[in-house]
Every structure is written in structure tokens, then in C-alpha cells.
Amino acid sequence: AQKVTQAQTEISVVEKEDVTLDCVYETRDTTYYLFWYKQPPSGELVFLIRRNSFDEQNEISGRYSWNFQKSTSSFNFTITASQVVDSAVYFCALTENNAGNMLTFGGGTRLMVKP
Amino acid sequence: DGGITQSPKYLFRKEGQNVTLSCEQNLNHDAMYWYRQDPGQGLRLIYYSQIVNDFQKGDIAEGYSVSREKKESFPLTVTSAQKNPTAFYLCASTPAPPGGGMNTEAFFGQGTRLTVV
Numbered sequence: 001a002q003k004v005t006q007a008q009t010e011i012s013v014v015e016k017e018d019v020t021l022d023c024v025y026e027t028r029d030t031t032y033y034l035f036w037y038k039q040p041p042s043g044e045l046v047f048l049i050r051r052n053s054f055d056e057q058n059e060i061s062g063r064y065s066w067n068f069q070k071s072t073s074s075f076n077f078t079i080t081a082s083q084v085v086d087s088a089v090y091f092c093a094l095t096e097n098n099a100g101n102m103l104t105f106g107g108g109t110r111l112m113v114k115p
Numbered sequence: 116d117g118g119i120t121q122s123p124k125y126l127f128r129k130e131g132q133n134v135t136l137s138c139e140q141n142l143n144h145d146a147m148y149w150y151r152q153d154p155g156q157g158l159r160l161i162y163y164s165q166i167v168n169d170f171q172k173g174d175i176a177e178g179y180s181v182s183r184e185k186k187e188s189f190p191l192t193v194t195s196a197q198k199n200p201t202a203f204y205l206c207a208s209t210p211a212p213p214g215g216g217m218n219t220e221a222f223f224g225q226g227t228r229l230t231v232v
Binding site: 037044102105 | 203209226
């Protein structure tokens with residue numbers, strides 16, 4: 001069975017600090033997809049990134065970067081120079097190839113960025 | 116603008132009452148999903164639908180029912196059999212159905228917060 005673990009339930013940083021959100025996953029499938037979503041106070045989930053299991057290249061998008069390591073089953077998310085607007089709950093999620101688009105979510109990490 | 120609309124934003128239910136949460140999408144997506152979010156927990160899948168007039172149970176379907184009479188609409192009914200319905204409910208959609216192999220990102224509505232009074 002698939003499982004996603006986000007060990008950090010809450011993180012508090014001061015603006016401009018860098019912060020890394022951890023995500024560890026379990027799956028028996030060799031083909032799978034990993035996602036990060038952001039949930040601002042308004043409630044909806046906002047898609048940030050999708051990565052398939054065959055693409056281990058790290059990705060950078062502005063202040064956001066993702067580090068995918070199959071050897072440790074981790075897909076960590078780093079925000080550089082954090083801003084107050086980054087305050088939200090962040091979810092890591094997984095789908096296995098046979099599960100199509102049904103997501104298994106981690107418990108989420110609440111990030112609070114203080115001015 | 117295309118998107119998913121959930122209503123109402125807040126809903127209060129009395130003990131023993133059935134309530135229905137609305138979810139409408141104008142993205143022309145085939146698949147739709149209902150997730151439940153409890154405080155400090157991730158989202159858990161309640162039901163999903165791949166096409167009109169078809170739906171499947173997710174991990175926590177007991178006490179819930181759904182219908183999919185139109186492609187755009189996927190309402191969720193929380194029945195009196197659901198013993199602990201207080202939660203945040205999120206509806207989502209994807210362009211391709213589960214098992215379609217595309218594994219695209221899901222689009223989410225803004226959620227309905229249900230409270231039992």
C-alpha cells in the first residue's frame with residue numbers, strides 16, 4: 001500500500017529564511033507520480049509540481065526548488081528567502097501508475113512565515 | 116474563468132440530518148473526486164467518478180453517497196449514518212479518469228466546512 005509521511009507538522013520561520021519541507025513516501029509500484037500542493041487560508045489546494053518516478057532531476061521554479069531522491073524515497077521542497085505570503089499548509093501526495101489520478105496525501109506541514 | 120465551485124462554504128448539520136454538498140466544474144474534466152480533510156491530517160478519498168452515471172468508493176465511503184448525472188456536477192450527500200461528519204470537504208477534478216495513465220494534476224474547489232450542531 002502506498003503511504004506519504006510529512007514528519008514536520010508545523011514550521012515557523014522568519015521572513016527571508018530558507019526552509020525545507022520533508023516528504024517521504026512508500027510504494028511498491030515502479031511507476032508513480034509525486035506532487036506538492038499548497039493550501040492557503042482560503043482552503044483550496046493549489047498545484048505546485050508533479051514529478052514522475054523516472055525523472056530524478058531536481059527542479060527550480062523561482063524561489064521554490066524540489067529535491068527528488070529515489071534512493072531515500074524522498075521528495076523534499078525548499079523555499080528560498082521565504083515570504084509572509086508563503087504561509088500555508090503544504091501537502092505532498094503520491095499516485096501509483098495503476099491508481100490513475102487518485103492521490104494519497106501526507107498529513108501536511110503548516111508553514112508560518114513571520115515578518 | 117474555468118474552475119470548480121463548491122457550495123455552500125459553510126454548512127451546519129443537526130444530528131440525524133442528511134445534507135448535500137454541491138460541486139460544479141466547467142473545466143470539461145472527465146473525473147471528479149471528493150476528499151475529506153480533518154485537522155492536522157491529510158486528505159482522504161471518499162468517492163470518485165470517472166464518467167457520468169458511474170462512481171466508485173474511496174477509502175472512507177461509509178456514511179456518504181454521491182451521484183453523477185451530469186459531467187459538470189458531482190454532489191456529495193453526508194447521511195445520518197456518518198457518525199463524525201464535522202470536517203472540511205474538498206472536491207477535485209482531473210482531465211482524465213483514474214487508470215487513464217496520464218496522472219495529471221488535480222484541480223480543487225475552495226471547500227465546504229461542515230459542522231454538526
